[in-house]
């Protein structure tokens with residue numbers, strides 16, 4: 001493609017510059033090859049313009065930047081290079097699944113994306129999801145570094161899915177991704193909001209800033225006439241609904257306070273729950289094979305997305321009975337020798353931890369155990385809040401390590417334990433899990449929280465292979481439950 005075709009209406013170019021052939025695009029000078037367009041992005045830490053000369057030395061034939069820069073090749077100045085790059089990446093790769101939806105919110109994105117994919121597949125569509133657990137499509141799972149990848153990687157993936165004949169895609173929209181314009185080139189049919197609570201306070205200046213980035217999905221990315229599926233059970237949901245209406249979106253509201261799909265009741269039935277859902281004056285009864293009311297909320301958001309992309313409530317709601325949970329999302333990972341169930345969940349915010357424990361309380365005839373820690377080098381304020389949530393909702397709390405990175409792990413545990421009177425401390429995560437399983441007796445339940453699907457523990461700058469699934473399996477097989 002030529003530079004002119006790629007830049008589109010973003011900037012005016014002379015005929016000679018517009019005719020430049022472009023062999024590839026990247027925002028990382030280290031990836032530049034001869035004939036590439038280099039996008040100099042102003043970084044959180046670094047100004048990408050610093051790398052323009054390096055990019056040109058490696059063969060870049062044009063540079064995109066916020067300001068005019070003189071590096072000996074045509075430099076195109078645009079007001080928002082991150083947004084321009086997203087639109088350019090969409091044009092360069094040129095194909096995406098025809099029905100794409102995005103889901104944002106603090107918790108539930110991964111489950112909603114997985115459920116939406118399953119509901120579409122159940123209806124006979126070739127469907128995929130893309131987010132924290134990677135790209136899941138009919139050909140398998142590909143692990144990703146980011147929940148919402150940078151636009152060049154994202155559009156390469158979307159073109160790949162299109163080539164695989166995937167027609168339906170559910171994307172997770174992280175607040176980082178929204179703020180950094182990673183999704184601005186994706187043609188979205190619908191968007192969803194799950195909930196919002198404290199998270200990523202190391203990156204966003206304030207809760208309002210964090211919320212504003214989530215709102216971008218509704219106020220800037222979805223085209224007027226598209227559908228906003230909103231779980232109304234979060235305190236901030238009415239603000240999302242107002243913003244969506246102001247943009248000219250159709251609002252499809254779900255949850256206890258929803259109007260389109262109203263959750264009337266959720267009764268625990270073993271490791272399932274019987275949902276009564278009201279739609280257009282009719283009550284549907286569905287056995288959802290998942291634990292926790294928040295999974296019922298996520299299932300309704302996914303049902304809303306399926307309805308927003310063409311299905312009727314009568315078609316979609318019975319399919320909720322076939323849903324499978326996403327890996328590490330309130331997943332039953334095993335049962336101790338005494339019959340005590342062990343769950344793994346990705347909960348790593350105070351709100352998510354409280355909700356996961358609330359969801360498991362009905363199963364704990366005796367004691368509810370939790371093993372968790374807090375990641376280092378980010379949002380210290382959540383540590384005592386997670387401790388307080390655990391102390392309030394669980395009977396036995398074991399505080400352990402969760403990606404200690406460059407901090408002193410014992411100091412992180414201390415910041416959590418301040419809020420956990422009587423809490424135990426076992427730094428080694430495998431030993432903490434093993435000890436909790438050893439203590440379990442009939443009637444008890446254990447939640448191992450924080451890592452979910454993750455397969456590594458980051459200690460210093462090293463990622464040591466580790467998974468909660470592996471630690472639970474090892475403890476069960478070596479007989480920790482008999483201790």
Ligand SMILES: CC(=O)N[C@H]1[C@@H](OP(=O)(O)OP(=O)(O)OC[C@H]2O[C@@H](n3ccc(=O)[nH]c3=O)[C@H](O)[C@@H]2O)O[C@H](CO)[C@@H](O)[C@@H]1O[C@H](C)C(=O)N[C@@H](C)C(=O)N[C@H](CCC(=O)O)C(=O)O
Nearest residue numbers: 027028029041043044045046048051146147148174176177
């Ligand atoms: C904090 C954050 O989001 N940082 C993102 C941001 O990085 P930055 O602005 O700090 O980049 P930088 O390292 O200063 O470099 C600026 C620019 O110079 C370029 N560069 C850099 C070095 C060089 O030699 N040459 C060069 O060209 C970089 O490619 C970049 O374009 O812009 C980069 C390019 O778009 C992103 O890749 C990078 O994501 C980093 C790697 C990251 O880890 N992000 C995480 C926090 C993230 O996005 N997480 C969310 C949410 C996860 C969740 O919900 O838990 C996600 O969607 O995954």
